[in-house]
Amino acid sequence: MKKKILLIAYYWPPGGGIAVRRWLGLANALSRRGVEVHVLTIASSSAAYQHVDESLADEIEDGIIVHRVKAFNPFAVIKKVAPSAIPGAAFSESKSSGILGRLLKVLRSHIFIPDPRKTWVRKAIQKGCALVDEYGLQTVITTSPPQSVQLIGQGIKRARPDIQWTADFRDPWTDIFYYDRLGHSALSRRIDAAMERRVLQQADQIVAVSWGFRDLLGSKVDPEDRGKFHVLTNGMDFDPNELENISRNEDGPFRIVHTGTIARSYAPELVLDSIAALNAGGEYRPFEFDYYGGVSAEYQRELEERYDFIRFHGFVAQHQIGAIQRAADVLFLLGPDVDKSTGHIPGKLFEYMGALRPIAFLGHPSDDVTRILSDTQTGVCLPRGNARAIREALVNLQGTASNTENVIANLEPYIRSNQALQLLDLLG
Numbered sequence: 407m408k409k410k411i412l413l414i415a416y417y418w419p420p421g422g423g424i425a426v427r428r429w430l431g432l433a434n435a436l437s438r439r440g441v442e443v444h445v446l447t448i449a450s451s452s453a454a455y456q457h458v459d460e461s462l463a464d465e466i467e468d469g470i471i472v473h474r475v476k477a478f479n480p481f482a483v484i485k486k487v488a489p490s491a492i493p494g495a496a497f498s499e500s501k502s503s504g505i506l507g508r509l510l511k512v513l514r515s516h517i518f519i520p521d522p523r524k525t526w527v528r529k530a531i532q533k534g535c536a537l538v539d540e541y542g543l544q545t546v547i548t549t550s551p552p553q554s555v556q557l558i559g560q561g562i563k564r565a566r567p568d569i570q571w572t573a574d575f576r577d578p579w580t581d582i583f584y585y586d587r588l589g590h591s592a593l594s595r596r597i598d599a600a601m602e603r604r605v606l607q608q609a610d611q612i613v614a615v616s617w618g619f620r621d622l623l624g625s626k627v628d629p630e631d632r633g634k635f636h637v638l639t640n641g642m643d644f645d646p647n648e649l650e651n652i653s654r655n656e657d658g659p660f661r662i663v664h665t666g667t668i669a670r671s672y673a674p675e676l677v678l679d680s681i682a683a684l685n686a687g688g689e690y691r692p693f694e695f696d697y698y699g700g701v702s703a704e705y706q707r708e709l710e711e712r713y714d715f716i717r718f719h720g721f722v723a724q725h726q727i728g729a730i731q732r733a734a735d736v737l738f739l740l741g742p743d744v745d746k747s748t749g750h751i752p753g754k755l756f757e758y759m760g761a762l763r764p765i766a767f768l769g770h771p772s773d774d775v776t777r778i779l780s781d782t783q784t785g786v787c788l789p790r791g792n793a794r795a796i797r798e799a800l801v802n803l804q805g806t807a808s809n810t811e812n813v814i815a816n817l818e819p820y821i822r823s824n825q826a827l828q829l830l831d832l833l834g
Contacts, residue, residue, distance in 0.1 A: 421453060
């Protein structure tokens with residue numbers, strides 16, 4: 407019998423950014439393997455996206471059926487009355503200020519639990535149940551953040567107990583690195599944690615993007631229930647074998663490239679200071695740092711004043727990113743500078759791996775990113791807090807970056823088409 411899946415995702419084209427790529431890629435791969443894929447998402451007119459990329463709609467496989475639900479968008483109201491209260495990407499920059507900003511934060515953490523995007527939950531449950539009945543859908547997959555999406559799967563499972571519900575977590579819930587910035591009281595924290603625990607208990611399967619996140623979420627349920635927790639990392643929507651090589655000037659500056667969001671909370675200064683020291687010494691090819699993506703104007707000015715080798719290029723279209731990455735000598739990857747970093751695997755890692763350029767990761771040797779880089783032989787860890795080790799690694803990269811090793815065979819588990827097979831095995 408043909409497999410039929412209902413995917414419920416807040417972030418879907420025309421929403422852009424890494425939040426869309428995981429399930430756009432998996433949905434396409436499943437559809438190409440004969441699965442009937444339905445997607446339930448929020449109407450774009452009701453959505454609050456960090457990024458918009460209209461071109462992503464062209465990537466959706468023709469066989470995928472997309473259903474949309476309209477809902478009240480509280481962000482539209484906030485943007486009119488207090489635009490400074492809307493947080494930056496992943497709460498990486500604190501923008502709220504003044505009495506109104508603080509009031510909105512309190513309302514957000516006490517009325518909109520687990521998050522302000524919950525306003526479509528009731529309608530989405532109704533629509534999801536109707537789709538299950540109309541199309542005979544057997545499996546419902548919910549992917550978060552926003553974590554309120556998991557409440558939709560919970561509601562459908564309650565109303566249609568025979569369906570198989572898989573809850574997919576791209577990030578933790580109450581343990582996400584910026585949780586303490588949300589202004590929760592002890593009461594709202596308890597309510598939020600209770601919601602999280604019920605979802606983890608009631609879902610038939612839990613999928614996380616990393617081993618660290620799987621173990622973190624699994625620790626919140628009884629030991630006998632942890633067998634339903636699995637790992638399916640993010641991956642690549644392309645086959646690296648099919649990409650065109652791009653020549654690099656090996657006699658010119660040594661170009662380190664970063665694509666994606668950068669913010670003060672990611673604390674890249676240790677690497678930038680190391681580059682500045684190496685450039686000042688004059689013993690090696692001069693390092694240049696090219697940055698493509700989002701950054702606050704204030705932080706950009708600060709970095710430009712402090713480092714003369716950094717160049718900001720702003721956002722570029724998604725279809726240009728691959729060529730930019732392949733033209734780099736080294737690709738720079740960083741996550742937030744937080745204690746609970748083990749399971750944080752930026753989706754950007756897999757884009758970088760597919761570019762077949764060495765990756766320099768600012769993190770910890772115990773992080774899951776370091777584990778993947780080691781397994782695939784695609785990069786090195788620049789250990790936070792160790793300036794000497796960072797400088798040594800950067801120097802070593804200058805000597806090895808031109809010797810691109812054939813690591814494509816190591817990337818097979820991270821290609822979406824192969825991950826779709828892993829997912830189907832998991833779903834049964």
